[in-house]
Amino acid sequence: MLSCDANVFVSKSTLETMEELLQARIPNSHYIYNTFNAGEILKKAAESLTSSLEKEIMARENLMVSVGRLCHAKGYDMLIQVHAELMNEGVFHHIAVVGDGTDFQKLQKMIRRLGVQDSFFLLGSRLNPYPYMLAAKCYIQPSRYEAYPLAVGEALILNKPLISTIAGGIPELIIHRKTGLLCQFNKNALKRTISEMLYNPHLRRDIRKHQREFDAEKIYCQINTLMEELLLR
Template structure:
């Protein structure tokens, strides 16, 4: 009989955890495992990416799908919040909601961990997937997370660096843990990179300047505020180039204001969220990831797969993806280092071409095979 694997995740909005979950599902041997997804809220661009033969349950409907006015939407938000709180207070209600009893339950994000440890399915194997960097979190909150981790059967860290930093920062050892890198859907990434995209945006790549592309949510973690400053200074110093950012998020307004303040509206472009960011990465001259912290940044791995020369801050699991000066260029997080790295790429085309040659030699064949073996091990 197939083992039922229940993935808990807040929504299917574009994000690294969601993409990681989809790649895990695609790695599963369907003769042995039946994947099921439990969403807090039924919403998100990546809903369309869920394989058709995967069951989906959700606790509330996303308000974006409701045909109602502002007041009704506000009231629906309150109602949704009350429903989610109800499931949090009375987890046994989930037994009525689901038509299955899972053998394995996985919390794909920190926000799902509390509900995982309070699951009404007492006999299920409980696994926590940890993607974050806890340096933004207080010691008290961090130790609460460790306590919940120890109530699970296993915690999976997405990189050795993330696990090491987590334990060092909190001065606690997560004894029931191991590292599994995020799976990569290599054929899908390469295939989607060949798709066409908006003609007006395609013309941006025809400008007579080099183009840096970055993909990520517009949040403090991603470091786009500092990238704007570095870009502005380079432009003033005569190093013409443009930066295109694919993504959306709560910092859109503040970043847009900074772009206007720095007078770089024509060269630092926020193109918003794209269901398929891969043609933009493939079309770019360079990829840049200016993050303050990361777990295992899928976008960096995707740029590597697409043979786009890349600059990334050396945070989280980046060093486990990129070999410095060989398959990419790694830097510390600062305006000064971002400036120097971009300047180096603009001035040293031979160095950049050597990175591309090294990227093309990279063999990803064993990457997913090893992950499949690890999944078999933790699910048995």
Template sequence: MGGVPRVVLDLLRNLPKDKFEFTLMLNLYQGELIQDIPKDINLITIEKGKEQMSSSPIIQKMQLAWRRLKLEIYDRFPSLLYAIKVPEQYDIEVSPGYAEFDMVLNSPNKKSRKIGWFHSDVGYDKDEDRVMSRIEKMKRFDFMIFGSKQTRQVIEDLYQVTYPKSTVIYNVIKVKEVLKKAELFVHNYNTKFPVFSSMGRLHNRKGYHTLMNVHKRLLDDGFLHKIAIVGGGNEMENLINQRKQLGVEDSFILLDTQTNPYPYIKAADYFILPTQSESYPLVIGEVMCMRKPIISTNVGGIAEMIEDGIDGVLIKYNENEMYEAMKSFITNPTLVQKLIGGTENAENKFDENEIYRQITEVFENQYKLKLKNERV
């Protein structure tokens, strides 16, 4: 479950099959989106997921240890991985995110064109060694795709590194699909107070701990409301503990991961994204097309999606700005109605066919370069 896997699956469903034959390679066959893998593509699975393992805790622990060892061996000896799991030669190998950079760059298939995809804001990451490692790896790709203009520009601004062989392609936002899913069932928060929803992976950089502090301040100041978060992740336990300490168990709702999150967003009055780091988050476009008033931190490529004061409100990542923006939504219905009106033509912002065309063009050009190199 996650933004990048959803983007990959959408591309596998919609890029032209008369031009490309696709193979998806998974390190682990697990996750909520497994069921959404298209049936008409080739699938390579390196290791089983937990769902295919023994229900016995002891046996499963041994299976997990053995799986981890094999993955470490494959990581160290990619030629062995390809000999066992990847019998075919491919024209193009794509890394959909930085987590897969090494796997693609270390492929023993030397003739394939290597394409990297980068969705992250390096301005947020304070680990300079890690950032420089990723920047250097991106130089080794034959071509780079960046998920927003800001994602590429911030690397140049902070590290004076440019990528002449690159382009910016936004992630596809499936407007009609989202609107249809939002109608599949009705959710009711059973409250007379306004509800803010949010959706994202529960990670420290997503800012939900800060949102909870602001939530508590607003309640203490008499601005009654609820917040509902759709998403799971390693911050769940910390947020549960923080919620208990602040005494907001009834008003800060943690809904965990939901296969269909959209009815929960539809049932809310507003949407807020309190993140410290993003590239081009799908959820902003999805919620905008659901015609929900949005508050979002101005990070990554979000300013390329939201026109501040027209179809959303952009804020800095700090408690005071978040407090004032949420307070204005609760107390100023005129502002809320203006923002809802601003989303009237939101669907026109997100032309999925143009994005498919851009990606098709990149793949075709890289294939032509491969053929050219082979003739030389």
């Protein structure tokens, strides 16, 4: 890192974490968020689903969608527990997760054990997750750990009300109660946040209004500016 012209990180929190681990300031450090091709995302989101079963799932009431690897870091085990508890308390909703991973079988067993197989769905990996995200009432990110999740930025582009735990660079993407809702990684906090998002249409409307200010092009400008500075040295 000492010999590099620039050390670029995907978020401010990632840079700070690395400096904390090294117990030193990293020279020539920058953070530039991951880029998004908004036009391509919107184009792919308009594609139709081919499976009749998936069409039926995506049409369900109070549907939340998440996209990510099925692993411990992503927090889907807690999300399943939260979902089951909310259903038992009369907060009816559905959740579909797009993605695969080492915890697939473990999570599937948990879903069956808690009796929520008719309302919590593991759809597996999909080349194009955007039609699923677009069909949802809101997008949910229940992560334990994160760097800078692309799916959250993609949900902003798709103008989906967002729920996320506070992890990694997520608070740099979501402004609490403006472009989404943030909560701590624990069951009670996530339960309260889901309930508020589902049953407060005025909040969802305001969030979607503020999300329209998200400008993916600013990230490209940051990259171009950094490259120009390096070339002029």
